[in-house]
Amino acid sequence: MEIRESGNYIFRYNKDSISEKYIDKIIETQEFCYEFICKYLDVKMNDKIHYYLCESPEQVGKIYGDNEPCNAFASKHNKIYAVYNEDIKCIGFHEDAHIISYNTLGIPNIAFLREGLAMFFDKGYLGIDNYSWVRYFLSKNRYISLNELIVNEKFHKTSHFITYTIAGAFVEYLICIFGVNKFKEFYSNVDNNFEECFKKTFKVSLKDFEEKFKKYVNILSRNKDIEKLIEDELI
Numbered sequence: 001m002e003i004r005e006s007g008n009y010i011f012r013y014n015k016d017s018i019s020e021k022y023i024d025k026i027i028e029t030q031e032f033c034y035e036f037i038c039k040y041l042d043v044k045m046n047d048k049i050h051y052y053l054c055e056s057p058e059q060v061g062k063i064y065g066d067n068e069p070c071n072a073f074a075s076k077h078n079k080i081y082a083v084y085n086e087d088i089k090c091i092g093f094h095e096d097a098h099i100i101s102y103n104t105l106g107i108p109n110i111a112f113l114r115e116g117l118a119m120f121f122d123k124g125y126l127g128i129d130n131y132s133w134v135r136y137f138l139s140k141n142r143y144i145s146l147n148e149l150i151v152n153e154k155f156h157k158t159s160h161f162i163t164y165t166i167a168g169a170f171v172e173y174l175i176c177i178f179g180v181n182k183f184k185e186f187y188s189n190v191d192n193n194f195e196e197c198f199k200k201t202f203k204v205s206l207k208d209f210e211e212k213f214k215k216y217v218n219i220l221s222r223n224k225d226i227e228k229l230i231e232d233e234l235i
Contacts, residue, residue: 119168
C-alpha cells in the first residue's frame with residue numbers, strides 16, 4: 001500500500017484508488033476531527049494513528065487479518081481500518097474518537113459507553129441526528145431501556161440503529177447536564193457495575209436520570225419528514 005504521513009496520522013491506501021485521489025481531502029478531514037476531539041476532551045495522544053483506507057469491506061477483513069468484511073473499526077492500540085470508495089466513505093469522527101479516548105481515558109468494558117462517546121461526536125447516523133432517532137423509537141415503542149443496553153450481549157444483539165443512536169443521544173445529554181470533566185471521570189473509572197458507578201459519580205440513579213432523558217427527548221420538536229426518513233431506513 002502507498003503511505004502518506006500527516007501531523008497526527010499515517011495513512012495507507014491502494015495506488016490508483018479513490019482514497020489516493022482524495023487523500024488530501026481525507027487528511028484535512030481527519031486532522032480537523034482529531035483536533036476537535038482532543039480539544040473537547042482536553043487530551044493529547046503520544047503516538048500517531050495508523051489509518052488503513054480500504055476499497056471494500058472484504059479488504060478491511062483481509063488487511064486486518066480476520067477475513068471478516070467490515071466497513072470500519074478501531075483496533076487497539078492506534079489503528080483504524082475503513083472503507084473509502086465511491087459509495088462508502090467511512091471517515092470522520094467515529095473511529096478516531098474511539099482511538100483517542102482509548103489512549104487517553106481508558107477502555108471501559110461497557111460497549112454502550114464506548115459507542116455512546118463516538119456517536120456523541122458523530123451527532124447522528126445516516127444524516128439524521130441521534131435525538132430524532134431516539135424520539136422515533138420512543139413514539140413507536142421500540143426504545144430499549146438503558147439497564148438492558150449496558151449489558152454487552154444485549155447491546156451487540158440489538159440493531160445498531162437503536163443501540164448506537166440511543167447511546168449517542170444519552171451521552172450528549174449526560175455531558176450537557178454534568179459537563180465533560182465529570183463524564184471523563186465516569187468513563188475512566190466505570191467497571192462492570194455500571195449502575196452503581198453511575199450513581200456514585202452523578203449522585204442520581206440511572207433509572208431516574210433515564211426518565212429525565214426520555215422526557216427531554218420527547219419535549220424536542222418533531223419533524224414528520226425526518227420520521228419518514230427513519231422509517232425508510234428501517235425497512
